[in-house]
Amino acid sequence: MTRRKLAALSPSETEILRLVWKLDKATVQDVCNKLPAKRKIAYATVQTLLRRLEKKGYLKHRIRGKAHVFFAAVKSEKVIKRSVNDFLDKLFGGDPVPLMQYLAEHGKIDADDIEKLKRLVSK
Amino acid sequence: MTRRKLAALSPSETEILRLVWKLDKATVQDVCNKLPAKRKIAYATVQTLLRRLEKKGYLKHRIRGKAHVFFAAVKSEKVIKRSVNDFLDKLFGGDPVPLMQYLAEHGKIDADDIEKLKRLVSK
């Protein structure tokens, strides 16, 4: 089984990786277009981030015309799991409850969301 | 009103900052003692992190004997809010629902937790 631990993701890399997931397959252009208006970084910068993501093993690419089309090399589930756990550890000592509380108290989630969660958990 | 934006926290800084919060007031020693066994970094390293945290404005200190006693200079609520939002943005595009789902699906939270949340939200 392939059990090589993936190098950690930097915040910017995480952001870019998410966009690739969202797009399923994406060129540098595609990613640039998906960047929120607020976040303006150069094409070349996105390119570097994608390259690094590939080097770290999170992405692979295929050539289409002259462009590289990047796509996930690792299941997002896995990456998310690691990221969430890391985050939880650093900020909450691993306990998810305070995080949930925070989300609830700040109106990030509403009663409907909770109903859905309830169903998920009881399953 | 003081509205200077605090410099971002690095993962290690976040970890140390949390320990200071937990202890309320803490010397370098105190923090070292609270470090989980797994995480072994030198006294001097913790010291540097605390120094940086103070320089960034997250902590202040007071002298007790020859030691520095660090304590929060910013409400943890505020820091947590920023951290959670940043994290959410990077990994989930700001949408908290997938995060909740992840927590629920991975047994991080159970039915009881959800009941508690329900009460919080309905309030």
Place this chain on the structure above:
DNA sequence: TAGAATATCGTACATTTGTACAACTTGTCA
């Protein structure tokens, strides 16, 4: 088929981060 677009690649570079040693300072106790 030559030039215009558009891409990638190599490289760069200032900061930040993680980690820590060595030297200096200062309460404290015998």
Place this chain on the structure above:
DNA sequence: TGACAAGTTGTACAAATGTACGATATTCTA
């Protein structure tokens, strides 16, 4: 009161991060 133990400070330094320019390569198009 003088030496010691515990602290702090200055400094270091490699690696990671954020950001991007310029050169080169490749595809399209007129």
